[in-house]
Amino acid sequence: xxxxxxxxxxxxxxxxxxxxxxxxxxxxxxxxxxxxxxxxxxxxxxxxxxxxxxxxxxxxxxxxxxxxxxxxxxxxxxxxxxxxxxxxxxxxxxxxxxxxxxxxxxxxxxxxxxxxxxxxxxxxxxxxxxxxxxxxxxxxxxxxxxxxxxxxxxxxxxxxxxxxxxx
Numbered sequence: 001x002x003x004x005x006x007x008x009x010x011x012x013x014x015x016x017x018x019x020x021x022x023x024x025x026x027x028x029x030x031x032x033x034x035x036x037x038x039x040x041x042x043x044x045x046x047x048x049x050x051x052x053x054x055x056x057x058x059x060x061x062x063x064x065x066x067x068x069x070x071x072x073x074x075x076x077x078x079x080x081x082x083x084x085x086x087x088x089x090x091x092x093x094x095x096x097x098x099x100x101x102x103x104x105x106x107x108x109x110x111x112x113x114x115x116x117x118x119x120x121x122x123x124x125x126x127x128x129x130x131x132x133x134x135x136x137x138x139x140x141x142x143x144x145x146x147x148x149x150x151x152x153x154x155x156x157x158x159x160x161x162x163x164x165x166x167x
Contacts, residue, residue, distance in 0.1 A: 003071075004068055004071070005068065005069040005070075005133055006066070006067070007130055007133070008067075008126075009067060009104065010105070010106040010123040010125040011106060011123075012105060015106060015107070019062075022058075023054070023055055023058060026054045026055070027055070030050060031051075033047050034047045034051075059079065061078060061080065061081060062079050064077065064079070065077070065078050065103055065104065065105060065123075067124060072087070073085050073087050074090070074134070076103050076120065076122060083103075083120065085112065087134075088115075088138070088140065089114050089116075090112050090114060090134070090138055090141065090150075091113050091115050091149065091154050092111070092144070093110055093112050093113075093141065093147045093148040093149075094110065094144075094146040094147045095109075095110060095127055095147050096110070096146075098111065100121060102121035102122070102123070103120070103122065104121060104122055105123065107123075109121040109122060109123045109127075110123075110124060110131065
């Protein structure tokens with residue numbers, strides 16, 4: 001399969017609201033200081049740098065979020081950051097709900113575990129369609145309780161253990 005598939009990202013409105021409120025709060029705190037005539041010019045420069053850093057990094061590292069399944073692998077684009085992963089390096093793809101930092105605007109995600117111990121979480125709008133397309137492009141991955149796994153490189157836990165039930 002050499003044709004590229006764009007995978008729409010899932011966006012939870014409440015995450016957008018939280019990030020927007022945080023950016024507005026930073027602006028509301030720093031703007032009066034910046035406009036105050038009694039604040040020294042050097043301090044104003046520092047305030048401007050803090051504001052540009054907070055807003056610029058937040059937006060520059062998170063907009064837009066795009067995912068693509070392409071011929072040789074999977075590409076994640078989050079703002080200025082572009083990451084590429086070969087299909088052969090993916091050893092697991094698990095459905096998760098996670099608050100960890102990731103190139104995603106939703107907590108409903110797929111965690112891709114990579115050969116060598118790393119991982120990345122992505123939030124495709126349709127997790128099941130994403131997993132089906134990934135399985136078609138990465139034939140080494142087999143159905144597992146929480147998604148997909150490479151049985152040669154990962155021990156797949158029984159369904160009860162995968163759901164967190166301890167014995």
